[in-house]
Amino acid sequence: MLDKTKRGWWKSAVFYQIYPKSFQDTDGDGIGDIPGIIARLDYLEKLGIDGIWLSPVYASPQADNGYDISDYRAIWTPFGTMEDMERLIAGARRRGISIIMDLVLNHTSDQHRWFREALKGRDNPYHDYYIWRDGAPDRRPNDMRATFGGPAWDWAPEVGQWYFHQFAPQQPDLNWENSKVRRELYGMIRFWVDKGVEGFRLDVIDGIAKEPDRGITSRGPMLHTYIRELSREAFREEGLVTVGEAWSADVEEAKLYSDPSGRELSMVFQFEHNFADCRPGGEKWDLAPLDLPRLKKCLEHWQRGLYGQGWNSLFWDNHDLPRIVSRWGDEGTYRVQSAKMLAAALHGMQGTPYIYQGEEIGMTNIRLPIEEYEDLETLNLYRERLEQGYPAAEVLASIHARSRDNARTPMQWSAEKNAGFTTGTPWFAVNPNYREINVQAALDDPDSVFYFYQKLIALRKQYHVFREGDFTLLDPENEEVFAYLRGTETEQLLVVCNFTGETVDWPLPEEFAGAEMLISNYGGAPRGALRPYEAVMLYRRAAE
Ligand code: GLC
Numbered sequence: 013m014l015d016k017t018k019r020g021w022w023k024s025a026v027f028y029q030i031y032p033k034s035f036q037d038t039d040g041d042g043i044g045d046i047p048g049i050i051a052r053l054d055y056l057e058k059l060g061i062d063g064i065w066l067s068p069v070y071a072s073p074q075a076d077n078g079y080d081i082s083d084y085r086a087i088w089t090p091f092g093t094m095e096d097m098e099r100l101i102a103g104a105r106r107r108g109i110s111i112i113m114d115l116v117l118n119h120t121s122d123q124h125r126w127f128r129e130a131l132k133g134r135d136n137p138y139h140d141y142y143i144w145r146d147g148a149p150d151r152r153p154n155d156m157r158a159t160f161g162g163p164a165w166d167w168a169p170e171v172g173q174w175y176f177h178q179f180a181p182q183q184p185d186l187n188w189e190n191s192k193v194r195r196e197l198y199g200m201i202r203f204w205v206d207k208g209v210e211g212f213r214l215d216v217i218d219g220i221a222k223e224p225d226r227g228i229t230s231r232g233p234m235l236h237t238y239i240r241e242l243s244r245e246a247f248r249e250e251g252l253v254t255v256g257e258a259w260s261a262d263v264e265e266a267k268l269y270s271d272p273s274g275r276e277l278s279m280v281f282q283f284e285h286n287f288a289d290c291r292p293g294g295e296k297w298d299l300a301p302l303d304l305p306r307l308k309k310c311l312e313h314w315q316r317g318l319y320g321q322g323w324n325s326l327f328w329d330n331h332d333l334p335r336i337v338s339r340w341g342d343e344g345t346y347r348v349q350s351a352k353m354l355a356a357a358l359h360g361m362q363g364t365p366y367i368y369q370g371e372e373i374g375m376t377n378i379r380l381p382i383e384e385y386e387d388l389e390t391l392n393l394y395r396e397r398l399e400q401g402y403p404a405a406e407v408l409a410s411i412h413a414r415s416r417d418n419a420r421t422p423m424q425w426s427a428e429k430n431a432g433f434t435t436g437t438p439w440f441a442v443n444p445n446y447r448e449i450n451v452q453a454a455l456d457d458p459d460s461v462f463y464f465y466q467k468l469i470a471l472r473k474q475y476h477v478f479r480e481g482d483f484t485l486l487d488p489e490n491e492e493v494f495a496y497l498r499g500t501e502t503e504q505l506l507v508v509c510n511f512t513g514e515t516v517d518w519p520l521p522e523e524f525a526g527a528e529m530l531i532s533n534y535g536g537a538p539r540g541a542l543r544p545y546e547a548v549m550l551y552r553r554a555a556e
Contacts, residue, residue, distance in 0.1 A: 013108040014062055016210060022253040022278055022364055023323065023479055025062035026469045027112065029368045031331045032069055032091055033077055034422045037434035044422070044433070046092035050100050053107055055451065059372060059462070060469040063110035063253070065213045067331055069097065073123045075182035076160075076388060077420075079114075079215060080121035084200045101208040110210035112253060117197050117242075118219045119183040126196075127184055131170040141193050142184050143176035143224060144168075156227060161392035164224070176224050178216070180388055188220045188238055194245075201246040211253030214277070218258040230260040236268055239276045255325055255364075256280045263317035270322035279323040279364060285310045286333065289340070297393060297410040302340055304491050304511055312496075315361055315483035324363030328354060329371045334418040338377035346513055346545045347374055347449075352464040352533035353509050353547035357494055359468040360507035360549060362483060367465065369423050373454040374461040377418040378443045382408060386440050390415040424450040459535075467531055475530070475551065477503040492516045493542065499554065505530075506550040510542040517541050520550070527552040 014021045036048030046069065056064065068078035071086040078088065087097055101111050120127060129138035145153040149167050153174050156164040158181075165174040166181045176185050186193050201212070217239065221232030239256075247254055254277040256269055261282040269280045288307035291298040318324050328336035337343060341350025351374035359365050382394055390411055397407045417440070424446040425432030431446035443449075454462035472478040481498030492512045498505040506524050510516050519540065527550040529537050534546055 016110060017249075017251045019250040019274065021251060022063075022211070024473060025253075025364055026060070026359075026472065027063045027065050027364065027366045028056060028059070028061040028372075029065045029067065029330055029366055031067045031077075031369060031420060033067075033439060034420050034433070035369055036423060036425065037436065037438075040434060040436040041090055042434050042436040042439045043090045045090065046087070046096040046100050050096070050103050053100075053103050053109065056109060057107040058466070059367075060466055061109060061367065063112050063211065064104060065112040065255075065366065066114060068114045068116060073121055073182065075121065075180055079116055080119075080123075080180070080183045081116050082121040082123040083125070085203055098207060105208065105210075110253070111208070112211040112213055112255075113204055113209050114215060115201065115212045116215040117186070118216045119177065119179060119185045122182045122184055131168055134171055134173070139171070140190050141187055141196075143187050143222075144171070144173040145176075145224075146173055154225070154227065156224060156229070160389045161396050164229075176222075178219055178222070178229050185222065186220075188234070194238070194241065198242065198246040205246075205249065205252070210251065211255070211278075212247075214254065214256040216259075217256035217277075217280075218260045230258075231265065236276065239269070243274075243276055254278045259283050263314060266314075266318060266324075267322045270318065272320075272322070279325045281325050281327065281330075281366075282314070284314070296414050297397075297407075299410060299413055302511070304494065305489055308485055308488055308494055311361065312483065312485040312488070315363075315496075319362065319482055324361070325366060326358050326361055326363040327366040327368070328358055329368035329419060330366070331368065331419050332416045333368075334414050335375055335377045336371065337374050338418070339413070340511065342513055342545065343376045347376070348459070348461055349533050349543075349545040349547075350513075351461045353511070353545040355461070355465055355468055356507060356531065356533070356547040356549060357509040357511075359472065360478070360496070360498065360505065362479070362481065362498070365472075368419060370419075372462050372465040373424065373449060373451055375421075375424060375449060376443065376445060377412065378421050378441060379412045380417075380441055382411070384441055385411065385415060385417050387415060387417045387420070390417055426450050426452040464531070464533065471530055471549075475503065475505070476500060477505045477551070481505060486521075487518075490518075493518050502554050504552050504554050507547075508538070508542065508550075509547045510545055513544045515541050515543055524550045524552060 032044045035044040037044050038047045069091045070081045071083035071088050072078045072081050104111050126138045126141045129136050130142050152165045158164040160180050177183050218230040221235040222229045223232050256277045258280040261280050266280050269276050289302040291300045336354050337351045341354050421443045422433035422438050427447045430438050431442050454460035477498050477500050481500050484497040486495040495508045530549040530551050532548040
């Protein structure tokens with residue numbers, strides 16, 4: 013078990029993200045709940061993870077599945093009670109698992125008491141908690157767009173002003189210039205630390221210091237001043253792990269956030285690699301085949317850029333992204349091999365890995381008719397693109413490939429009805445492939461994706477080189493193979509991954525002849541050529 017009072021313990025850790033609505037229902041209402049998470053702690057302990065990043069469980073009208081919070085100090089009733097939450101924290105801790113809460117500090121729900129008070133009048137003490145502009149009801153302050161589509165300004169007739177929302181209209185942005193807002197938020201964070209929470213994931217943290225009049229929504233000039241204050245006031249314990257979501261971060265920016273001096277955050281989620289299969293300059297919906305050399309160079313840039321000067325988070329999946337097997341692997345014949353290959357490619361790098369629920373059994377994307385999608389971003393995109401004249405089939409193809417709902421189908425526990433997720437009617441479609449892809453089947457099969465992840469997690473703890481080694485990309489222009497070396501003075505690790513469903517000629521470097529094989533997805537080292545989606549990790553002591 014890791015000593016979590018020590019600064020930097022999270023460098024040896026592996027985290028697991030739970031999207032509570034889709035994890036495990038226990039009361040038959042079709043919605044996952046906290047008792048469901050408690051019931052699955054043994055499973056997570058078996059996997060070997062050190063912490064759970066819990067997507068929001070706070071009271072919320074659920075316009076954006078909990079990322080619209082109406083009370084930061086209460087639990088959404090269908091998820092359970094505060095006592096359930098306390099039991100979860102304690103039960104997890106007994107198993108060496110930390111609970112990392114999701115903090116949405118950029119905005120609240122429009123149903124939050126602060127916003128309802130703010131609407132009562134311009135002199136209300138809460139009015140200045142949000143961002144307002146005067147003007148005529150038929151003329152927006154400017155033409156900024158919201159991330160989920162539509163304008164970023166909405167009219168509030170109650171006060172005769174425009175309010176700013178970077179996301180949905182039901183998610184008004186908080187005014188971080190107001191020190192009272194900041195103090196309220198720090199107090200709320202301390203409430204959760206006192207309950208035993210051991211870290212936080214900070215939703216869209218690069219958005220807090222906006223300057224909407226200048227069109228700035230992320231990386232505003234005050235950003236790092238605010239984060240340092242937040243860190244000083246709210247994250248006092250050395251052992252707290254903090255990870256900020258920062259779509260705007262480049263390597264230089266990430267050094268500021270995750271500098272080892274520790275004045276800001278432990279690490280950030282950056283998303284540059286996530287565009288390696290998008291049309292250059294396009295959005296995530298603008299599909300292109302994976303450009304493997306581009307992906308490799310991007311990962312190399314981050315691996316080398318933060319080496320000794322910050323810390324990477326490593327992830328393929330989360331609740332906003334499609335399933336990696338469907339994306340860069342193979343949903344068909346090579347599903348298992350490709351899921352393992354992608355896991356090896358990621359877990360061999362330097363940083364803290366995050367596994368998203370279901371990734372460890374190789375869950376896949378779903379394809380639904382448009383009426384069955386739930387996610388507001390997906391539905392807005394469909395409407396907007398049709399208005400812009402895109403053919404419906406093309407928009408649907410983008411949605412099938414990239415919708416956030418791909419990640420939000422219920423967790424597949426067994427071959428029983430509704431994949432063992434609920435005895436009631438699930439809030440969202442269960443992927444019909446659950447009869448084949450499920451936890452029970454994975455646990456029963458020693459060659460499953462699950463045991464591969466379990467082994468990767470154990471290897472990271474066993475060999476120093478995973479945590480400390482530097483990174484050298486091999487064969488950068490190769491369009492089929494991702495291979496790299498990690499090295500310290502005493503150890504060397506070679507990771508080789510075939511990203512295609514074909515056999516590829518790729519002789520292993522000579523110095524690894526006879527090296528110890530740490531893990532492979534074909535049960536044995538490659539002989540001359542790499543088999544479809546083959547992955548292997550080889551290890552040697554440097555002096556040997
Ligand atoms: C983050 C979350 C996403 C949410 C958005 C607004 O990007 O990951 O799910 O919709 O912030 O809170």
